[in-house]
Amino acid sequence: MAGVAVSTTINGDNVEYLCQPDETLLDVLRDRLGLTGAKEGCGTGDCGACSIILDDRLVCSCLVLGAEAEGRRVETIEGMAHGDRLHPLQQKFLEHAALQCGVCTPGFLIAAKDLLAKNPDPTEEEIRFGLAGNLCRCTGYDKIVRAVQDAASVMKGA
Amino acid sequence: MRYIRPLSMEDAVGQLAGSPGTAAILAGGSDLLVRMKGGFVEPDLIVDIKAIDGLAEIRQTAEGFSIGAAVSCALMGESAALKREWPGVVEAAKLIGSKQVQGRCTIVGNLCNASPAADSVPALVAAGARALIVGPGGRRTVAVEAVPTGPGKTSLAKGEIIEAILLDRRGPHSGDAYLRFIPRTEMDIAVVSAGVNLTLDEQGVVKSARVALGAVAPTVLLVEEAAEALIGRKLDEAALERLAKVCSGACRPIDDKRGTVEFRRKVAGVLARRAATTAYARAGDK
Numbered sequence: 521m522a523g524v525a526v527s528t529t530i531n532g533d534n535v536e537y538l539c540q541p542d543e544t545l546l547d548v549l550r551d552r553l554g555l556t557g558a559k560e561g562c563g564t565g566d567c568g569a570c571s572i573i574l575d576d577r578l579v580c581s582c583l584v585l586g587a588e589a590e591g592r593r594v595e596t597i598e599g600m601a602h603g604d605r606l607h608p609l610q611q612k613f614l615e616h617a618a619l620q621c622g623v624c625t626p627g628f629l630i631a632a633k634d635l636l637a638k639n640p641d642p643t644e645e646e647i648r649f650g651l652a653g654n655l656c657r658c659t660g661y662d663k664i665v666r667a668v669q670d671a672a673s674v675m676k677g678a
Numbered sequence: 679m680r681y682i683r684p685l686s687m688e689d690a691v692g693q694l695a696g697s698p699g700t701a702a703i704l705a706g707g708s709d710l711l712v713r714m715k716g717g718f719v720e721p722d723l724i725v726d727i728k729a730i731d732g733l734a735e736i737r738q739t740a741e742g743f744s745i746g747a748a749v750s751c752a753l754m755g756e757s758a759a760l761k762r763e764w765p766g767v768v769e770a771a772k773l774i775g776s777k778q779v780q781g782r783c784t785i786v787g788n789l790c791n792a793s794p795a796a797d798s799v800p801a802l803v804a805a806g807a808r809a810l811i812v813g814p815g816g817r818r819t820v821a822v823e824a825v826p827t828g829p830g831k832t833s834l835a836k837g838e839i840i841e842a843i844l845l846d847r848r849g850p851h852s853g854d855a856y857l858r859f860i861p862r863t864e865m866d867i868a869v870v871s872a873g874v875n876l877t878l879d880e881q882g883v884v885k886s887a888r889v890a891l892g893a894v895a896p897t898v899l900l901v902e903e904a905a906e907a908l909i910g911r912k913l914d915e916a917a918l919e920r921l922a923k924v925c926s927g928a929c930r931p932i933d934d935k936r937g938t939v940e941f942r943r944k945v946a947g948v949l950a951r952r953a954a955t956t957a958y959a960r961a962g963d964k
Contacts, residue, residue: 522680524681540679541679541680541681541724542679542681542714542724544711563715564712564715564716565708565711565712565775565776565778565779566776568776568778571778574781577750577752577781577782578777578778578781579778579781579782580778580779580782582711582715583706583707583708583711583712583778583779583782584707584711584782585681585704585707585711585724585726587681587683587726588704588707588726588728590683631777631778634777635777649864650777652776652777652864652865653775653776653777653778653779653865654776
């Protein structure tokens, strides 16, 4: 199989890579670019652990081909903190113990960031609905919802 | 395997038609990539249609709406005009998958995946939507119900691509609605579903109706007898009873772990009745 040459933007940086035609963007991020924050849970778009933002849309990177990223804007968990300064969502996830094993956490953080970008003051129901594409088998979700609520109030005040 | 991203419909059709092996069309990928991952398909050629001019747009024309094949369901939900005119179609499209899937999935993909349980299809059939097909032989327009021919099978010929779904402009006193039954609250596949589309006269009498059922036969059913049960009436209790009975009788469901034949028959009637009530209320508000 001939490789596909791709030129894209990831977390604000111009990135070029070669990938196979059937290679997912998740595999490109993890295996070719060393961006291992996005996780593969199911690989079929059900668990949300591989969530990224592609041109302002929350998507599962396991359901995107690496070749499709040509000319587009990709945001991953690696772009969320500014140096040592955590994003308010990351800080609140820590404070509320909204994670245990951590495998779902990057996906939840990206999905929550997308949610708050589009709806800065969500109700609990809107948070639960907005994060329904992300599965967590540890926390029972309550702590995640509280962390997002707390982060939303901090971000509104900022 | 080759991946190509043509910039024109003509190029895409030519590449598909000229491909010696198996070819797959890629829009949102929420079905295709899952099937590739599972080893169910291994296309020799993937034709990504998202860069084709105009395909990612919802256009409002004098005739109505043209929803391009690369329009995500999320984008449909953001179109105030489409939601106002065809709320049932939009609510069906918005039920597909999670927010992550919504950002990618398309109604053309939902139609061409040809699942009997596809959420957007009963709503589109009820709406009288048409598929604009481009192929080596030119362009043709067919009713959406003519596209799926059985589970996973469509009437599309080699080289043909659905460019857009066409919805008519709405007259006054019209409304549509879609409902499905799932055992969870969200993120599931329909066990039974119903789409209803009504147009009323000034007095609130049903002038025209279309009723479609999903997940109760190999393809979505357009139940003409159910429409007849509503036409010429004001959606009184007798009309609703008759609608439910006809819909239950029209089902040809399977027994599986998600629902028995008996359950699907009963629920088809219940959902048709409820969807008709919502469509009627929406039609009355306009």
